[in-house]
Amino acid sequence: MTGLRERKKQRTRDALVRVAHELFVTHGYEETTVDEITEAVDVSQRTFFRYFAGKEAVAFAVQDEVESRFYDAVVARPPGESPARALRNALNSTWASMGEAIQDVVPIGLHMRMWQVIETTPALVAVHMRRSTEMEDQLAAVLAVREGLDPHTDLRPRVLVATFSGVMRTAGRQWGSGEDLTLEGARQVMDHCLDLMGPVLSDDWSSCAGE
Amino acid sequence: MTGLRERKKQRTRDALVRVAHELFVTHGYEETTVDEITEAVDVSQRTFFRYFAGKEAVAFAVQDEVESRFYDAVVARPPGESPARALRNALNSTWASMGEAIQDVVPIGLHMRMWQVIETTPALVAVHMRRSTEMEDQLAAVLAVREGLDPHTDLRPRVLVATFSGVMRTAGRQWGSGEDLTLEGARQVMDHCLDLMGPVLSDDWSSCAGE
DNA sequence: AGGTTAGTGTCAGCTTCTGTCAATTGACAA
DNA sequence: TTGTCAATTGACAGAAGCTGACACTAACCT
CATH class of the missing domain: 1.10.10.60 (Homeodomain-like)
Structure with a gap:
């Protein structure tokens, strides 16, 4: 000030x-x-x-804020957790302050509708994806440091982050195309998708419910 | 003709x-x-x-061809396989004809270097990502039909495809930044990353080798 | 108060991309 | 062969995104 x-x-x-x-x-x-x-x-x-x-940049001004908070939350996770747990816990702790972080820039309802615009505009989808990969790089680097790995030869951090990121984007799209355009709704969809992530890779596909 | x-x-x-x-x-x-x-x-x-x-479109002319082959391979998988297996098997069967498919358009060495250009040019990365999501949509739809699921309510196909797609992109980047710029090299990196996908989500992080 | 500097407006220009219309060229039938 | 039709192209004009250069204004500092 x-x-x-x-x-x-x-x-x-x-x-x-x-x-x-x-x-x-x-x-x-x-x-x-x-x-x-x-x-x-x-x-x-x-x-x-x-x-x-x-x-394009002005369309992601809010997203910038949210993502940087998530990143900080990941960095702040205690070292005892497994990388996958650290990501999920960071996500959980981010949801709390997310509402206010958004409201500082634009009304929350406006941001929700802007999200839909992003998801339905090819040019913005493209930018969104590129931004995701950049975030993935940073997160993978953080996880590599956490676990004391060489980020160039050990691909596990990147693979983990890539799967997480992919699932979160899927959840984001699903949420944007639905009815419940609240933060709480987004959180539920995202949690559900993340719960699906493990079982879905196994050969007994039906060990988890779809809905 | x-x-x-x-x-x-x-x-x-x-x-x-x-x-x-x-x-x-x-x-x-x-x-x-x-x-x-x-x-x-x-x-x-x-x-x-x-x-x-x-x-941008001209930069992805070859990629178009390759991706459409992969899609066709997924569609052609027998219904007995689990979705995750179907994706991997389709990928394996695609590698065989990929070389010729590329050579029909441009020399393979040129395509390899073009791949690196794509991976290192932000604007092209963005487009590449958007194209990936479009492919994901199509694949998720195919898997939903295979398993007889409602694609709107059952998110499992999308989650599976999103994880796969994310890992494959990670592999693509890793390969492009390395030394061995051959198709066989790409295949190895990709297989390795896909093998990592399952274990990496578990809490016993070290149940798989990093390299 | 006066010099310094950050922020802004203006202008000129480049590049991507689109609409329009006239000209050309291949396809096909009489 | 010739005439007609449709597909393809080139030339032009113009919108929109974006950048560099330069001058001007207003906040800042001493």
Whole structure:
């Protein structure tokens, strides 16, 4: 909370995120131009690109916050847990503060609808996936350090993280396509999918319920 | 193999793919403009966009072929196998014909280097991921039919496919960053990663070797 | 108060991609 | 062979995303 300059900067940034989200949600991502966003906020187009690396970046401003919290939670897990447990526990502890973290940037309802926009817009799906892989790299590195492994030769951390990440994305899509667009609903779907992860790989496919 | 018209069309398409791959590999993807490709093939820029939906599409022309073969192999698996086995067996049977399938479009060495370009170019990584999810959807649908499940309520097919897909992408990246850039090398890395998939989820992390 | 600097606007330009229309060329029947 | 039709292409114009350069304003510091 320093000078006026930084506060102003924060305000224009917030305004850009807010307005962009509203336009994306109401008109669609592809249909919204950067010029429309900047006109609504009354800044130049050039300024927009000084705040965000691209039109896509502003769509993931909230996601950035959430993911960084999850990452921190993983780092904070005690070393006694198995890697798989550490990931799940970190996820659980993240759910608690997630609501407020989102609300700090945009209303939660808006973020929910933005999530659906992301999941249904091919260009944004692509970016979402790329971001996931980047997060996977970081998580795999953390797990490798936890277990004292060489990340270049031992692929176990990466494989574990990749499966987790894949399941979480599946859960995210399932949730976005459903009715219950609450955080609690998302949590339930995700837990359910993670419970399925182990049994589903076995040959006795039916050892777990599908629904 | 019908009229002259179709042959001509195929030739320009092949030329575009070939030239694009060579330029991407030598100069990099971002550094290569569509104009450079079309000038080398001597067609108008407009023609390029009639053959490919975008600059990215031409980079995945070969991948398209390979993935569709894998899909067909999954569909062709006998119903007796568990879903997880069906995926692995389909993968095994795909490796055989993969080499020729690639060679039909571009030299294999070129495709290998193109793979590395894809893995190291953020924009292409993003597209690659999006394509993976689309393939996942199709595979999940196939598995759901195989097992007679309702794909909307039973998430097991999707979860299984998501884990598989994640592991295969991990393997692909590991292979691309290594030394042995042969198809056989890729196959080995992928098999290894898939073997890790089950044990890695358990709490006795060390029940499998890392290397 | 005055110099410094971060932040912004303006402008000019590049690249990807699309719509449109006229011209060309292969296909096919008379 | 010739004429007609449809498919393919090229040329042009233009929108949208994005970047570099430069000047200007306003906050900051002494």
